[in-house]
Amino acid sequence: MTKVILKIFWFFFLVIISFESSAEVKEKPESIFLEANSLYAAGKYEQALNNYLKIAETGLKDENLFYNIGNSYFRLGRTGLAILYYEKSIILNPRDQDVAANLQYAKKIIVDKIDERGSGRLLKTLFLHDVLSLRELVFLFLSLYLFFWALLIIRIKYKNVWIGRTALSCFLLLLFCAASLGSIYWSKNIYERAVITDKEANVRSGNDVNSVTLFKLHEGSEVFVLDKNGSWAKIELDDGKKGWIQKSSIKNISDNL
Amino acid sequence: MKKIKGLFLLFIAFLFASLLPAVAHKSYSAENADNESQQVFSEGKEIFVKAGASPSRAYVNQQIIYSLKFYRKVPVKNASLERQVFEGFISEDMGTDKEYPVTVASDEYYVYEKNFVLFPTKAGEFKIPSTGITCDVLVRDEGNSGDFLNPFSSNLRGETHTFISNPVTVEVMEIPENGQPAGFNNMVGKYIIKAELSKNRINAGETTLLTITVSGKGNIKDVVLPLLPEITGVKVYEEQPVVTLFNSSSVYSGEKVFKKTLVSFKGGQIVIDPVRISFFDPEEGRYESAETKKIYAEIAGSLKAETENADTLQSQEGSHANAVRQIAFDILPIKTSLNSSMSYLIFPEIKKLMMLLIIPPVGYVFLLVWQRRRRRYREDIRFTRSAKALARAMRTLKDAEERLSKGAVMESCEITLRGVKGYFGDKFCVEGEALTGKELCEVLSGANIEEEKKDEVKEIIYDLEQMIFASNAVSEEKAKKIIGIARTSINDCEKLL
Numbered sequence: 001m002t003k004v005i006l007k008i009f010w011f012f013f014l015v016i017i018s019f020e021s022s023a024e025v026k027e028k029p030e031s032i033f034l035e036a037n038s039l040y041a042a043g044k045y046e047q048a049l050n051n052y053l054k055i056a057e058t059g060l061k062d063e064n065l066f067y068n069i070g071n072s073y074f075r076l077g078r079t080g081l082a083i084l085y086y087e088k089s090i091i092l093n094p095r096d097q098d099v100a101a102n103l104q105y106a107k108k109i110i111v112d113k114i115d116e117r118g119s120g121r122l123l124k125t126l127f128l129h130d131v132l133s134l135r136e137l138v139f140l141f142l143s144l145y146l147f148f149w150a151l152l153i154i155r156i157k158y159k160n161v162w163i164g165r166t167a168l169s170c171f172l173l174l175l176f177c178a179a180s181l182g183s184i185y186w187s188k189n190i191y192e193r194a195v196i197t198d199k200e201a202n203v204r205s206g207n208d209v210n211s212v213t214l215f216k217l218h219e220g221s222e223v224f225v226l227d228k229n230g231s232w233a234k235i236e237l238d239d240g241k242k243g244w245i246q247k248s249s250i251k252n253i254s255d256n257l
Numbered sequence: 258m259k260k261i262k263g264l265f266l267l268f269i270a271f272l273f274a275s276l277l278p279a280v281a282h283k284s285y286s287a288e289n290a291d292n293e294s295q296q297v298f299s300e301g302k303e304i305f306v307k308a309g310a311s312p313s314r315a316y317v318n319q320q321i322i323y324s325l326k327f328y329r330k331v332p333v334k335n336a337s338l339e340r341q342v343f344e345g346f347i348s349e350d351m352g353t354d355k356e357y358p359v360t361v362a363s364d365e366y367y368v369y370e371k372n373f374v375l376f377p378t379k380a381g382e383f384k385i386p387s388t389g390i391t392c393d394v395l396v397r398d399e400g401n402s403g404d405f406l407n408p409f410s411s412n413l414r415g416e417t418h419t420f421i422s423n424p425v426t427v428e429v430m431e432i433p434e435n436g437q438p439a440g441f442n443n444m445v446g447k448y449i450i451k452a453e454l455s456k457n458r459i460n461a462g463e464t465t466l467l468t469i470t471v472s473g474k475g476n477i478k479d480v481v482l483p484l485l486p487e488i489t490g491v492k493v494y495e496e497q498p499v500v501t502l503f504n505s506s507s508v509y510s511g512e513k514v515f516k517k518t519l520v521s522f523k524g525g526q527i528v529i530d531p532v533r534i535s536f537f538d539p540e541e542g543r544y545e546s547a548e549t550k551k552i553y554a555e556i557a558g559s560l561k562a563e564t565e566n567a568d569t570l571q572s573q574e575g576s577h578a579n580a581v582r583q584i585a586f587d588i589l590p591i592k593t594s595l596n597s598s599m600s601y602l603i604f605p606e607i608k609k610l611m612m613l614l615i616i617p618p619v620g621y622v623f624l625l626v627w628q629r630r631r632r633r634y635r636e637d638i639r640f641t642r643s644a645k646a647l648a649r650a651m652r653t654l655k656d657a658e659e660r661l662s663k664g665a666v667m668e669s670c671e672i673t674l675r676g677v678k679g680y681f682g683d684k685f686c687v688e689g690e691a692l693t694g695k696e697l698c699e700v701l702s703g704a705n706i707e708e709e710k711k712d713e714v715k716e717i718i719y720d721l722e723q724m725i726f727a728s729n730a731v732s733e734e735k736a737k738k739i740i741g742i743a744r745t746s747i748n749d750c751e752k753l754l
Contacts, residue, residue, distance in 0.1 A: 033595055040591055064592035071591050093596070102588045108520070111497050142614075149617030156621075156628050218497065 029055040033065065040068070045075040061257060063092035067099050074106060080197040080219035080251075082106050087195065087222075087253045094130045110220030115239040123187065127180040134184050141177040144170055192225040194235070194250040201250075203243035207232035214243045223250065304329040306390055308422035310375070311507070316430050317377050318445035319539040320475055320509045321346070325422060327369040327390050328361065334415065336392035338371065345383045345429070346375040347476075353506045374509040376476050377429040385425040394418050432537050436544050440483055444536035446475015452532060452549035454519075460557050461524050467493075469532055469549065472512035477502070480513045486530045490523030490556065492586065521556040522586075528553055639686040646683035647751045650676050654744050658737075666736050667725065673736070674721040677714070677743050684754050694718040706753050710746065717743050 036051030049072035055065055070085035086103040090096065124130055132140065151167040196217045204211035207229050227234035233250060236242045307326045315321050351372045359368050393415035432445065448471055455466040471480045478500050485493060495517055502511035521527065533548035634641045653676030661669035675690050678697060682689015685700050692700065697718060701711045720739050724731050
């Protein structure tokens with residue numbers, strides 16, 4: 001019995017290791033990152049940015065990398081793109097105070113001031129969106145899941161009250177994690193967020209250039225993408241204003257995350 | 258009264274026009290149209306167009322109102338204006354189109370007036386060319402009197418004519434350089450400026466909104482504010498200015514609102530010095546200036562800051578240390594290393610990992626079933642013997658075959674008999690090997706097996722006992738055949754028992 005349980009654990013261990021090792025064959029970006037840091041320190045923001053972006057192109061999803069890209073864009077006066085990368089960074093690590101501070105500062109200097117309705121705030125607080133990133137939640141969920149089933153399997157052999165109670169607690173935590181994951185996916189799919197990256201963009205009543213311009217948005221403003229049609233996207237501001245904008249004027253925060 | 262009469266006339270004309278079955282098209286070249294319209298519809302006649310500019314003598318950047326008036330006293334329809342060209346001017350449709358009745362030399366006309374505002378970009382004499390208005394003039398058709406009794410018949414028809422306006426000459430003068438104030442931004446017109454703060458008393462760290470409004474007559478869209486003097490202890494964030502126009506048919510005016518968010522990070526009093534704008538007043542012919550009042554605001558230290566200050570003072574009795582004040586803001590520095598813990602694990606891989614979630618519950622169910630089966634093997638002898646009967650019988654028969662191949666025919670028969678009896682003994686949980694052939698037949702008679710199969714088994718037992726006890730009946734071939742039949746029978750019985 002014990003041998004069978006051990007074999008199952010070994011199987012999972014090997015599966016996880018195989019995922020990790022398949023990832024490790026990719027190019028090591030640390031040296032490019034350090035070079036980019038030196039360029040940044042020397043005030044060569046354009047070159048530093050190119051190096052950071054080169055690392056990002058390899059598929060690396062790193063909060064520190066996105067943070068540095070945001071800083072480079074900020075120094076180059078591209079506040080919209082800076083906010084985009086700060087937002088990406090904060091998705092990967094919601095607890096990073098540096099990113100939060102820079103994001104707050106960048107948002108202060110943008111042109112548009114949009115009143116927040118506070119929608120989704122309760123959901124975010126309740127399901128720890130500001131505490132754990134999606135990746136961390138996935139790993140917590142997987143760990144709890146394996147632990148829960150391991151406890152059940154052990155309980156087949158050893159009928160112990162405490163194993164049962166631990167399994168029950170684990171199951172409740174698992175349910176909470178699943179709800180958090182579900183809420184993140186739901187908010188990600190229902191409320192796709194984007195940042196205005198053009199200096200100024202017209203928001204129109206319809207998805208063509210002849211439609212009436214309802215209002216103008218400026219670089220750095222954040223919007224929710226409700227719909228997409230060809231080269232146009234239907235957006236909604238936090239204060240409830242809606243309209244159509246050219247897709248080239250916005251960049252999705254969750255793209256490639 | 259005249260207005261009502263005019264409107265009534267227009268209503269009747271459009272009613273007739275809508276009932277008109279077809280409109281006769283008659284077009285003119287520009288020259289012909291000009292000549293003919295002058296002949297047929299000259300001033301004092303039915304239709305004409307008049308253009309005018311006010312003032313006709315202006316300074317560079319001074320507003321000029323260009324008016325186009327379309328007079329008519331016969332009904333028209335489908336009127337359209339040619340695209341007007343204003344070379345040497347920045348032009349804008351004022352959007353103040355209107356219609357009204359007017360009396361010219363005791364004749365009543367209905368006038369459609371359209372206005373453009375022009376801002377000359379350079380000095381010189383400029384001729385604004387004529388423009389044409391093309392429309393269908395409704396005239397009485399002499400040849401067709403129509404059916405008097407039919408209310409839908411009409412004796413009006415449309416003739417297309419183009420009416421040309423007069424050209425207008427405008428003289429544009431340079432703005433005098435004498436007395437031009439420093440920082441003059443080519444603003445020409447008459448403006449006033451005012452400023453106000455949304456809150457004059459705020460806590461450190463809070464924001465207040467400074468609103469500067471420039472309003473007046475002139476090219477309000479081009480108004481530029483001088484840079485706000487630096488305010489100590491305050492960070493200023495500019496917003497996009499907003500222009501609102503209050504146009505009338507004779508004046509282009511409006512206001513431009515500049516909003517600046519002031520974020521204080523230091524306690525004390527702040528002073529916003531007057532903001533001054535200079536402009537050239539074309540009516541007075543001299544430079545003027547306007548400025549805002551000096552604005553004062555009180556920045557109180559925040560509650561938190563005060564508490565911190567008090568704590569600092571208490572802990573440093575007698576010392577003269579000052580609390581550290583933030584004097585500027587900037588983004589925080591870059592990170593020096595990558596956080597590679599989970600950087601490479603992207604979501605497609607996580608999704609693959611999620612697919613493996615099915616394995617633990619499947620493993621759990623498998624183990625649960627296996628555990629229960631094991632327990633039953635341990636606790637239920639009847640079940641255990643029955644479950645293992647076939648394997649045991651096959652092993653025995655294999656052993657018998659091996660003995661037979663070595664020439665030990667008798668021994669092979671004994672083993673085969675033991676195997677067959679043992680199988681049924683296991684299946685029915687009795688001591689099979691001790692059963693006689695007759696007893697085995699009795700056991701089988703109670704089993705859920707076809708009669709044919711029972712007979713087959715009985716025959717195997719009989720043949721084997723005969724070979725064992727009557728040595729003359731022993732033959733290797735026969736023994737081999739019986740082992741084969743026994744194997745088949747046992748396999749068949751396994752499916753039924």
